[in-house]
Structures are given as structure tokens and as C-alpha cells.
Amino acid sequence: MKAADKKRVLKEMLFARRFEERCYEAYVERKIGGFLHLYSGEEACAYGVLEAAKPGHDYVMTSYRDHIHAIKSGVSPKAVMAELFAKETGCCKGLGGSMHIFGTEQRFMGGYALVGGPFPLAAGIAKGIKLKGGDEICICFLGDAANNQGVFHESLNMAKVWGLPVLYVCENNLYGIGTRIERSTAVVDQYKRVAAYDIPSAQVDGQDLDTVYDAAKIAVDHVRSGKGPYFLELMTYRYRGHSMSDSNAYRTKEEEQIWNERDPLNILRDRLVEAGEITTDEYKKWDTEIIAEIEDDIIKFAEDSPEPSAELLHKYVLAENDPWVNGGAK
Amino acid sequence: MSEIMFWEALRRAHDEEMTRDPLVICMGEDIGVAGGTYKATNGLYDKFGEERVIDTPISEGGYTGLGIGASFVGVRPIIEIMSVNFAWLAMDQIFNTAAKVRYMSGGQLEAPIVVRSPGGTAHQLGAQHSARMEKVFMGVAGLRVVTPSNPRQAYGLLKSAVRCNDPVFINEHELMYNMKGEVPDEEYFMPLEGSEVAREGADVTLFGYNISVHWCLAAAETLASKHGINAEVIDLFSLSPLDRDGIKASVSKTHRAVIVEEAEPAVGVGSEVMAIINEECFFELDAPPVRVSAENVPIPYNHKLEKMAIPTAQHVVDAVLKQLGLS
Missing domain, CATH: 3.40.50.920 (Rossmann fold)
Structure with a gap:
């Protein structure tokens, strides 16, 4: 990745961090309801992989920790925040919520609340790409714990048998809700599990943007060149609990400290400072600007937006005026 | 009008819709090379090839979800679940995704899939091959459920279901595939609502x-x-x-x-x-x-x-x- 791009991505990652931390505050203020799963600590995963792909052209989907994947895919942060505030200006008009962010114009195909649910959906999108003959790929980000659901195996098997252009990215943050991976999973290294399906895979440091980008480039090229699926495991850590209703009691302060020292933003910032690409002051200035932008622009938009109208309650259950419901237009 | 069997009516609907639209596909266990347990896709593998007449592994949740994902990008999958008893394994994908995705995406995405599956008691198939599950599908908002009683309805309901933008579950019956009945010779579409x-x-x-x-x-x-x-x-x-x-x-x-x-x-x-x-x-x-x-x-x-x-x-x-x- 070029230095200028790294600088741009660092700023985007800083935005992601501040966006998520502001969501935390809004949740505490009860402006955001339901369940809220934050991405802080895992930023290099989404940014590294999607820098190596073509967001807006390639299809992207994930489970419920989805705000940042949507934003990096091109969904407006205002529309995401307004969705979290349950407003009609939200990307899903206030009908989806934090776990169901969608932006199909940007080919962000959704956030889903069943941990392994997207496995076959992503393979299906890849099947559609193959039938239509495009050069897109489908990128599916899921957590390590999703791999313990049956559809992981079913989907990887089908993706391999049918040679589908799908990249599965495993964000291994070591915990399935509150249970550590060693206590729930026989094979802790997730990339090894896909060997059973003869799918090429790699495991790399998910906290280092450069490392993620380089590994993702190989993965994306493999899939786009028509060689079938690929599985990329990124070792990472979430700073917040599984969701906001999680006290983090199952983790030690020592472990959290170790991972705090490997913060993806700090790793990239320090590298760019050392290379003379940015100064610490410049980074601090970004931070101030981003916090102000989120407050004055994004939060204000979400706060000021109207609630969904009552007619939305029934609007999207079934297709409107579909002629085939009446046996065709004839 | 011609008198044909229930399975022939289904086969004709598949054939016509797949001929009309290259993005109509069908998938399920043994539906391709083997011609389908109930012959509803008999001969279509040779006609349309393995990319569109897909023999799936025995992975009901997986291939149903795969069909739903394909429908997100314009594909029109007709998914045959060999026995409705196996559809329990696909419930997560049908109920949590297909039935809800238009709603929870604020109208951005829809899942125009057809799932066909026979239920009912046949001849001594035992407890796990004799379920009647229509009540389960009926109870979920966002899903259409139709059930043909004769070859004309089997043909006309499948024709309309493939073209409708809603997910449609077609409840068939193990004992009815060889039933004969009159089906119009010209194209015929049933409404998906009514009686x-x-x-x-x-x-x-x-x-x-x-x-x-x-x-x-x-x-x-x-x-x-x-x-x-x-x-x-x-x-x-x-x-x-x-x-x-x-x-x-x-x-x-x-x-x-x-x-x-x-x-x-x-x-x-x-x-x-x-x-x-x-x-x-x-x-x-x-x-x-x-x-x-x-x-x-x-x-x-x-x-x-x-x-x-x-x-x-x-x-x-x-x-x-x-x-x-x-x-």
C-alpha cells in the first residue's frame, strides 16, 4: 500500500473508532436501543481487507458487528447513525437497527443477527455472480464463533465443490460471546479447519493494517481469478464486550492490557510517524476534527431526523402490487 | 387441456420458466442427474446443465441459504427440499432471512425464492418422514404459503411463485405426484392468494x-x-x-x-x-x-x-x- 493510502486509511480507522465510541455513549444515553455490538479494536480487519478489494463493486456482508463494514463499503455514516437512532432517515428507515445495517446501492448486503447465517448467503451471492459472469467477488466477514455452527461446514463444502468466488474473512477475537475459544472449540486455529474442504487459507495478525492488506491482496486475487473460495483468519481483539449488555467479566485486565498495547491505530500511526508521513500533532488535529464532525454533523443529523411514520409498520412485509399474486397482469 | 400427472405439471412449469429466464435455476438433493425423487425436474439437467440444475449435498440449511443469497443478486431459485421433514434444518434461513430481509433492510433487499417440499403421510415412512408442517410456515410474516390439490394448481402456482418477488413455500404431498388432472395447454398462472x-x-x-x-x-x-x-x-x-x-x-x-x-x-x-x-x-x-x-x-x-x-x-x-x- 502506498504511503498516501496508509495515511488516508489511518484517518478512516480513527473515524471508525470515534464513531463506535460515540455509539457507546449514545447507548448509555438511551438514544440507541436493542443490542449494540462495537468494532473498536478490530478496525484493521475491515479496512485492510476492503482496501485490497473493490467496495461498491464487490459484495460485502457480515453478521451483527456491522457498522464499520457498512461504512467502509460506502454506506453514509449519517445513515448508519440515524438507523441506530431508529429514525426514518436511517439506511433501513429505522426498521433494521444496529444488527441489520444494509446498503445495497453500495453492495453492502447486510448485517445478520445469527452468527453463522451469512455463510450460505455469501456463497449464494457468489453463485449469482458466477451465473451472471461478472468479475465481482463476495466477501463475508464473520467471527470465530460462527465456525461452530453447521452452516460453516455446509457452505464451505458447497463453495469448494462449485468453485464459488467467495472470500470468507474470520475475525478471530478469541471469544464467542463470553466463552473463550479454547473452551468451546476443538481446533483453535481456525484456518486449519478449512483444510477439511481443501480451501486455501491463511492466518495473520489482524491488528497490523499492512499485514492484513498484504494477506487480503493474495486472498482477493485468488478468488477473483476464478480459483474458488479462500479463507483468511485475522487474529484480533474487541475492546468492548460482545454487546453492551456484557460486563467483560470473563476476561482479565492483564489480557486486555496486552491487546491494548497492540492497538491497530497506534501500530499504524507510530509507523507513519516514524516514516515521517505524519506528525503526532497532525494526528491529534484529525482526532479533534473527527470528534467535532461526528458530533456536529452525524449525531445532530440522527437527533434531528424524524421517527418512522406509522405506515412503515406494514410496508415491507410482502411485495407491493406484485402482479403475480393475482396470477399475472392479464 | 391435456390430462397429465402432477409431477409432469411441475416439470413443465420448471421447464418453461427456465427456458424463459436464464436466471431461473433449480436446486436440491438428487434433482439433476438422478432426475428428482418425484421426477419434478426430470430431464432438465440434460437440457439446462449443472450450473442451473444443481445437485446439492444433503445440507438443507446450507443450500436453502445459498439459494436465498443468490436471489439477492437477481437469481430466481426453485429449491426442492426432498421431504418437508428435512425443512426443519432450513428453517433458520427461511424464517430468519428470507421472510424478514425486505423488512429489516427497509425495502432494499428481497428474497424471491420458491421452496417446494412434500409433506404428509405416505406408506409406513415412520415418524420422521411423515410430518405435515404447513402450520409452521403459515405462522411467519413475510412468507407466502400455497398448496396445490391437483396438477393444474401445481403448474399454475409454481409459474406464479417463480415470478413473484416474495419468498413462496409450496407445500406438496408425497402421495399426489402421480395424480392425473387437466392442465391448460397454453401458459396458465394461478393467483397466490384466494381459494x-x-x-x-x-x-x-x-x-x-x-x-x-x-x-x-x-x-x-x-x-x-x-x-x-x-x-x-x-x-x-x-x-x-x-x-x-x-x-x-x-x-x-x-x-x-x-x-x-x-x-x-x-x-x-x-x-x-x-x-x-x-x-x-x-x-x-x-x-x-x-x-x-x-x-x-x-x-x-x-x-x-x-x-x-x-x-x-x-x-x-x-x-x-x-x-x-x-x-
Whole structure:
């Protein structure tokens, strides 16, 4: 990745961090309801992989920790925040919520609340790409714990048998809700599990943007060149609990400290400072600007937006005026 | 009109829709090279190839989800689940995604899939191959449920279901694939909502769907010939949504209702039709509505006990006579 791009991505990652931390505050203020799963600590995963792909052209989907994947895919942060505030200006008009962010114009195909649910959906999108003959790929980000659901195996098997252009990215943050991976999973290294399906895979440091980008480039090229699926495991850590209703009691302060020292933003910032690409002051200035932008622009938009109208309650259950419901237009 | 078998009607609908639109595909266990357990896709593998007539692994949740994902990008999958008993494994994908994705995405995405699957009791298939699951599908918003009782409906419902933008579950029956019936020679589309009057009558309405329509028709013949009772038979080919207007119209005419279902009674078509009658036309009733349902048991293997678990036309006749105070 070029230095200028790294600088741009660092700023985007800083935005992601501040966006998520502001969501935390809004949740505490009860402006955001339901369940809220934050991405802080895992930023290099989404940014590294999607820098190596073509967001807006390639299809992207994930489970419920989805705000940042949507934003990096091109969904407006205002529309995401307004969705979290349950407003009609939200990307899903206030009908989806934090776990169901969608932006199909940007080919962000959704956030889903069943941990392994997207496995076959992503393979299906890849099947559609193959039938239509495009050069897109489908990128599916899921957590390590999703791999313990049956559809992981079913989907990887089908993706391999049918040679589908799908990249599965495993964000291994070591915990399935509150249970550590060693206590729930026989094979802790997730990339090894896909060997059973003869799918090429790699495991790399998910906290280092450069490392993620380089590994993702190989993965994306493999899939786009028509060689079938690929599985990329990124070792990472979430700073917040599984969701906001999680006290983090199952983790030690020592472990959290170790991972705090490997913060993806700090790793990239320090590298760019050392290379003379940015100064610490410049980074601090970004931070101030981003916090102000989120407050004055994004939060204000979400706060000021109207609630969904009552007619939305029934609007999207079934297709409107579909002629085939009446046996065709004839 | 030509008289063809139920499976031939399904096969013709597949063939025509796949010929019309290259993005219509079909997928399921043994549907390709083997030609399909019930022959609904017989010969299509040779005609359309393995990319569009897909023999899947035995992974119901996986391939149903894969079909849903493909539908997000314009593909129109017809998914055959070999037995409705296996559809339990695909419920997460059907209910959590297909039925809800348009709603939770604020109208951005939809899942225009068709899932076809036979249920019902056949011949000594035992507890885990004899489920009647239409009640389960009927209870979820965002999903259409239709169920053909003859080859014409099988053809016309599949034709419309493939083109409709909603996910549609088509509830078929293990014992009906070789049933013969008239199907129009030209293209024919059934509505996905409503009901049909299978037999006009004035004294009592027998509500049936899928195989139980035939029990109702047989019972109506007996009631007419032996008891002088003129029963109307309503074919509820759409189970979700149910035809409130059609139910109301018939009950308002006959003032009596008997609902006939092959499934266990609880939370089923019978209870739902009764609720609609209560809500729409309670004061038209001359007698309390009656359900004729299966026994509330898993289906036994023993042939005699299996027969005892499932209603027959005679049960329908008996229910009508009792309702009329004639037995």
C-alpha cells in the first residue's frame, strides 16, 4: 500500500473508532436501543481487507458487528447513525437497527443477527455472480464463533465443490460471546479447519493494517481469478464486550492490557510517524476534527431526523402490487 | 387441456420458466442427474446443465441459504427440499432471512425464492418422514404459503411463485405426484392468494387443502348420494394469507363449517379458519364449526395404526352428520 493510502486509511480507522465510541455513549444515553455490538479494536480487519478489494463493486456482508463494514463499503455514516437512532432517515428507515445495517446501492448486503447465517448467503451471492459472469467477488466477514455452527461446514463444502468466488474473512477475537475459544472449540486455529474442504487459507495478525492488506491482496486475487473460495483468519481483539449488555467479566485486565498495547491505530500511526508521513500533532488535529464532525454533523443529523411514520409498520412485509399474486397482469 | 400427472405439471412449469429466464435455476438433493425423487425436474439437467440444475449435498440449511443469497443478486431459485421433514434444518434461513430481509433492510433487499417440499403421510415412512408442517410456515410474516390439490394448481402456482418477488413455500404431498388432472395447454398462472370452490353446495361448507380437498370431495359425494346433503367444498390453495373473503362468503351461504386437515389439530389450518369464521361471520353460523384433524401423535410405522392416525372421507361424513344432528 502506498504511503498516501496508509495515511488516508489511518484517518478512516480513527473515524471508525470515534464513531463506535460515540455509539457507546449514545447507548448509555438511551438514544440507541436493542443490542449494540462495537468494532473498536478490530478496525484493521475491515479496512485492510476492503482496501485490497473493490467496495461498491464487490459484495460485502457480515453478521451483527456491522457498522464499520457498512461504512467502509460506502454506506453514509449519517445513515448508519440515524438507523441506530431508529429514525426514518436511517439506511433501513429505522426498521433494521444496529444488527441489520444494509446498503445495497453500495453492495453492502447486510448485517445478520445469527452468527453463522451469512455463510450460505455469501456463497449464494457468489453463485449469482458466477451465473451472471461478472468479475465481482463476495466477501463475508464473520467471527470465530460462527465456525461452530453447521452452516460453516455446509457452505464451505458447497463453495469448494462449485468453485464459488467467495472470500470468507474470520475475525478471530478469541471469544464467542463470553466463552473463550479454547473452551468451546476443538481446533483453535481456525484456518486449519478449512483444510477439511481443501480451501486455501491463511492466518495473520489482524491488528497490523499492512499485514492484513498484504494477506487480503493474495486472498482477493485468488478468488477473483476464478480459483474458488479462500479463507483468511485475522487474529484480533474487541475492546468492548460482545454487546453492551456484557460486563467483560470473563476476561482479565492483564489480557486486555496486552491487546491494548497492540492497538491497530497506534501500530499504524507510530509507523507513519516514524516514516515521517505524519506528525503526532497532525494526528491529534484529525482526532479533534473527527470528534467535532461526528458530533456536529452525524449525531445532530440522527437527533434531528424524524421517527418512522406509522405506515412503515406494514410496508415491507410482502411485495407491493406484485402482479403475480393475482396470477399475472392479464 | 391435456390430462397429465402432477409431477409432469411441475416439470413443465420448471421447464418453461427456465427456458424463459436464464436466471431461473433449480436446486436440491438428487434433482439433476438422478432426475428428482418425484421426477419434478426430470430431464432438465440434460437440457439446462449443472450450473442451473444443481445437485446439492444433503445440507438443507446450507443450500436453502445459498439459494436465498443468490436471489439477492437477481437469481430466481426453485429449491426442492426432498421431504418437508428435512425443512426443519432450513428453517433458520427461511424464517430468519428470507421472510424478514425486505423488512429489516427497509425495502432494499428481497428474497424471491420458491421452496417446494412434500409433506404428509405416505406408506409406513415412520415418524420422521411423515410430518405435515404447513402450520409452521403459515405462522411467519413475510412468507407466502400455497398448496396445490391437483396438477393444474401445481403448474399454475409454481409459474406464479417463480415470478413473484416474495419468498413462496409450496407445500406438496408425497402421495399426489402421480395424480392425473387437466392442465391448460397454453401458459396458465394461478393467483397466490384466494381459494377455489371445488364443489358448489348449500348445506354445509367443507374446507380442505392439498390432499384433504379430495377427502372433502369424496365425503360430499357420499353426503349427497346417501344422505341428501348438499355440501360445498372450498379448496384453500393459499394457506398464507388465508382467503378471509372466500371463507366468509361460503359460510354466509351454508351457515355450517367443517375444516379438514391431515395435520395434528393444534395451531393449525383448522384453528385458524375457525378464528376467521369467528371474526368475520360468527352470526351466520347455525352450528359450532368442527375440525377433522389427525390424531395428536407422531406417525407410527405399523400400517393399521398409521391409518388410524389420519382422517378419511368417512370421518368427514361422520362430522357433518353429527353437526347436523343426524347421528
